[in-house]
Amino acid sequence: MTSSWVPDIDPASDFSLANIPFGIISTAAEPEPHAAVAIGSFALDLKVFAANTDLDKIFPGISGLAEAFSQPTLNTFAEMGRAVHRQVRSALQDLLSTATIYPGVLRDNATLRSQTLLPLSTVTMHLPMAIGDYTDFYAGYHHAYAVGAMFRGPENALQPNYLHLPVGYHGRASSVVVSGTPIRRPVGQILPDPAAGGPKQPVTEPSRKLDIELELGCFVARGNKMGAPVPLDQAEEHIFGYVLLNDWSARDVQTWEYVPLGPFNGKNFATTISPWVVLADALEPFRARGIENKTELQGYLREAREESVFDIKLEVDLTTAEGDTTTIGRTSSKYLIWSFPQMIAHHTLGGCPLRPGDLLGSGTISGPGGVDERGSLLEMTENGKKQVLLAGMDARTFLKDGDTITLRGYCEEVGARVGFGQCRGRIYSAVQM
Numbered sequence: 001m002t003s004s005w006v007p008d009i010d011p012a013s014d015f016s017l018a019n020i021p022f023g024i025i026s027t028a029a030e031p032e033p034h035a036a037v038a039i040g041s042f043a044l045d046l047k048v049f050a051a052n053t054d055l056d057k058i059f060p061g062i063s064g065l066a067e068a069f070s071q072p073t074l075n076t077f078a079e080m081g082r083a084v085h086r087q088v089r090s091a092l093q094d095l096l097s098t099a100t101i102y103p104g105v106l107r108d109n110a111t112l113r114s115q116t117l118l119p120l121s122t123v124t125m126h127l128p129m130a131i132g133d134y135t136d137f138y139a140g141y142h143h144a145y146a147v148g149a150m151f152r153g154p155e156n157a158l159q160p161n162y163l164h165l166p167v168g169y170h171g172r173a174s175s176v177v178v179s180g181t182p183i184r185r186p187v188g189q190i191l192p193d194p195a196a197g198g199p200k201q202p203v204t205e206p207s208r209k210l211d212i213e214l215e216l217g218c219f220v221a222r223g224n225k226m227g228a229p230v231p232l233d234q235a236e237e238h239i240f241g242y243v244l245l246n247d248w249s250a251r252d253v254q255t256w257e258y259v260p261l262g263p264f265n266g267k268n269f270a271t272t273i274s275p276w277v278v279l280a281d282a283l284e285p286f287r288a289r290g291i292e293n294k295t296e297l298q299g300y301l302r303e304a305r306e307e308s309v310f311d312i313k314l315e316v317d318l319t320t321a322e323g324d325t326t327t328i329g330r331t332s333s334k335y336l337i338w339s340f341p342q343m344i345a346h347h348t349l350g351g352c353p354l355r356p357g358d359l360l361g362s363g364t365i366s367g368p369g370g371v372d373e374r375g376s377l378l379e380m381t382e383n384g385k386k387q388v389l390l391a392g393m394d395a396r397t398f399l400k401d402g403d404t405i406t407l408r409g410y411c412e413e414v415g416a417r418v419g420f421g422q423c424r425g426r427i428y429s430a431v432q433m
């Protein structure tokens with residue numbers, strides 16, 4: 001990878017020239033939310049750039065970009081399709097590289113540089129997409145196994161359908177929020193633990209088992225018409241890019257409510273995503289083989305390629321109200337048994353239309369190893385039986401008010417790291433906010 005003229009790009013920056021993730025920013029000069037890309041510790045304001053540049057020269061043959069970049073979401077750009085995303089990303093990589101073929105456009109134009117290259121610390125991030133629908137899958141094999149074993153024993157850990165179809169449920173798009181948004185502890189209906197000698201009637205209280213779910217989120221680019229399923233070999237063309245996703249979960253609410261229709265209030269109060277969408281093309285160099293398995297799949301789910309998932313290193317930090325931070329989980333997105341194209345093929349099999357900006361969650365991702373490879377406190381603490389030890393002589397079973405959870409994710413490649421930045425949320429008391 002060539003180097004960039006943008007100053008002070010840390011070799012460990014998630015936003016190297018190899019990445020170029022897209023997001024929605026607002027700034028003092030341009031207070032209406034609009035598009036940008038991240039490079040090092042800067043945002044490149046695409047709306048201002050488009051207004052001051054001959055776009056036909058830089059992005060020949062693409063119309064409507066200036067309009068797309070001034071929208072408050074990336075939906076219009078996403079809908080333009082993979083070929084456009086590829087061309088725009090690679091032209092931006094050229095403009096930002098030391099050896100750019102158009103040095104006069106940005107590299108050597110101090111006026112335009114000062115108008116468009118803004119320190120990330122000075123911009124406000126917004127939700128990158130207008131999310132019409134949010135679907136959450138359950139493709140994290142080791143998570144599904146560990147949780148199944150906890151509640152049903154190791155013999156019945158995986159339900160009979162698990163290896164035959166990507167299990168999922170329809171989530172709630174209205175409570176998907178961008179990193180940094182405060183999270184209020186939900187009140188819910190809970191059946192107190194009978195073993196603890198509590199009443200046999202449910203109570204309505206703030207959740208005592210507030211948890212995280214470490215997931216990868218995937219944004220739909222182009223949709224499909226109702227009644228027209230997306231075949232697996234075309235599903236990749238319907239993917240815009242990826243974000244980190246924390247699907248906050250109230251385990252005590254979930255346990256009582258989920259029979260027989262699945263999760264409801266235990267999941268619908270908040271989902272946090274990271275603000276920068278890492279384009280599908282940026283992750284291509286980091287493909288990995290999926291988990292080895294011998295299931296004979298239905299034809300519509302058979303992947304031609306073996307490297308169907310990505311090896312994104314994932315980390316979970318817990319920061320206490322006192323400010324002590326502990327990395328409580330480390331894993332990789334390669335521990336998914338289903339790829340996103342398989343999820344899309346299955347989601348649309350009966351004709352369900354996906355639309356630009358729809359969000360698909362992978363399900364909680366955990367590694368095969370010990371408690372420090374887990375993507376939820378439910379697993380780390382065996383549903384509250386054990387404690388996770390923290391810096392500052394502290395410990396947790398589930399989240400306390402004042403705790404902050406930060407997810408991080410990156411593909412390591414010296415000087416060409418492709419990362420997601422942060423996906424962060426702080427818990428506030430049920431009554432306080």
Ligand SMILES: *[C@@H]1O[C@H](CO)[C@@H](O)[C@H](O)[C@H]1NC(C)=O
Nearest residue numbers: 052104105109110111112115
């Ligand atoms: C530099 O950019 C400004 C807009 O910010 C533009 O008005 C000016 O013409 C550009 N200079 C050159 C030499 O292209």
Ligand SMILES: *[C@@H]1O[C@H](CO)[C@@H](O)[C@H](O)[C@H]1NC(C)=O
Nearest residue numbers: 163290291293295303306337
């Ligand atoms: C199992 O492995 C094959 C080959 O790696 C892969 O194509 C398939 O999607 C995997 N998943 C399941 C659930 O069988």
